[in-house]
Amino acid sequence: MSTIFQELETYKNFDELARDVLDLAKEILPNQLIYISSISDTQQVILKISNETTSIVATEGIMLNLNDSICRGIDFEKKQPLIYEKILEESSLADLKNGLEKANIKSYLGIPISFVNGDKFGTLCAVNDEEHHFDDKSINLLQRIVRMFSYYLDLERVAYKDSLTNLYNRRYLSKFFEDQQETEGWIFFLDLDGFKKVNDVHGHDAGDMVLEEVALRLQTFANAHPNALAFRLGGDEFVIHFSHASDIKKMSRLAEQVLENLTIWDANYQLSTSIGIAMYPGDYAITLKTLLKNADYALNLAKASGKNTYKFFEL
Incomplete structure (x- = not known):
């Protein structure tokens, strides 16, 4: 679809x-x-x-x-x-x-x-x-x-689009996830490393430009992968949802592609991205709140390990 x-x-x-x-x-x-x-x-x-x-x-x-x-x-x-x-x-x-x-x-x-x-x-x-x-x-x-x-x-x-980036918003993610629960999937939870400094040093207009550029790169990535959708949750937090079952090796390659796409910036912006990854199986119910919590936990592990990397949530 x-x-x-x-x-x-x-x-x-x-x-x-x-x-x-x-x-x-x-x-x-x-x-x-x-x-x-x-x-x-x-x-x-x-x-x-x-x-x-x-x-x-x-x-x-x-x-x-x-x-x-x-x-x-x-x-x-x-x-x-x-x-x-x-x-x-x-x-x-x-x-x-x-x-x-x-x-x-x-x-x-x-x-x-x-x-x-x-x-x-x-x-x-x-x-x-x-x-x-x-x-x-x-x-x-x-x-x-x-x-x-x-x-x-x-x-x-x-009602379902983020006004700044034109990505789908949290409201649409919730509705979309409800319709996907019978299938397996993955969540990439992204957070920009160093974004606060961009706002503090260069101002919020520069920060908005960064967020719009991140959204453009994520949308380009999602367009190249038929089962992917990109969302902005708020602030500098983004999500990519993959509506299919896949192994960890493939998801690792996709995460590396995302990191590579978000690595190159103007020299004045010391930016990178950290990603937390969580999978949900189709054989039991899980709420979006729990899934995002799992991905956020993995995201914190990625930041604690030096940033500009990704980590998987493991039970």
């Missing part, structure tokens, strides 16, 4: 509001099959689809390789609609022609959906089994609906 779908599970009233968006869109384009999708860098998932029967083959929950989807051409930076009124005549979609014919799609309108900060969410799309002209008034109305939907998405997201 990708990050955005895990995130959506925490949103209140998403299904209801998504259905309202589809109903409003159908009022504007009554003869179209309309759907809301979510898009990552490599995949697209159809989240909600208008429920009337059509000759177009599409179902909720279907996951597509983004390169095999019409929505690959959506420009999220310019936030402009993508329009194909005679889709089978589009030379840029020649590699998709067989799939489009099987799905019986002959026209397409895709409107990008983004969070307020510019992060992409997905699309609101209208497809038809006939060629169709999309007039400017209809497109403008759909864009306004998407804008309102984006505000809702952003309000939901703010």
Whole structure:
């Protein structure tokens, strides 16, 4: 399951509001099959689809390789609609022609959906089994609906995001952990060595810049590992959660990668990182509070052994 779908599970009233968006869109384009999708860098998932029967083959929950989807051409930076009124005549979609014919799609309108900060969410799309002209008034109305939907998405997201670093916060970690308890996993509890001195000597603005850079490096690391999520608990405390079972050797290698990523700093900043690591099995219940306590104990061992290292919690 990708990050955005895990995130959506925490949103209140998403299904209801998504259905309202589809109903409003159908009022504007009554003869179209309309759907809301979510898009990552490599995949697209159809989240909600208008429920009337059509000759177009599409179902909720279907996951597509983004390169095999019409929505690959959506420009999220310019936030402009993508329009194909005679889709089978589009030379840029020649590699998709067989799939489009099987799905019986002959026209397409895709409107990008983004969070307020510019992060992409997905699309609101209208497809038809006939060629169709999309007039400017209809497109403008759909864009306004998407804008309102984006505000809702952003309000939901703010509740689970750290305002400074844009990493997930403790509240989201708690919700996420509740959903992961039947599987094994690992927690890396990170604390910056020397961060107080940065604040004391260079000021809190410099401290905030350091925290934002740490978050960026941790997010980059998490993006490279499909089972990892990065969180900021508060202050200079961060967590990386791994949703899978693995041996200590592999987790040690990952910890070494994290330490290496957080070693290089401006010469004025005497910074390093210590990590406490705790594992939880899937065969018995453990609270997040206890797991963090275990990881924090290991973290203190890492600091006591000279900092800039990691230690495992052992019963």
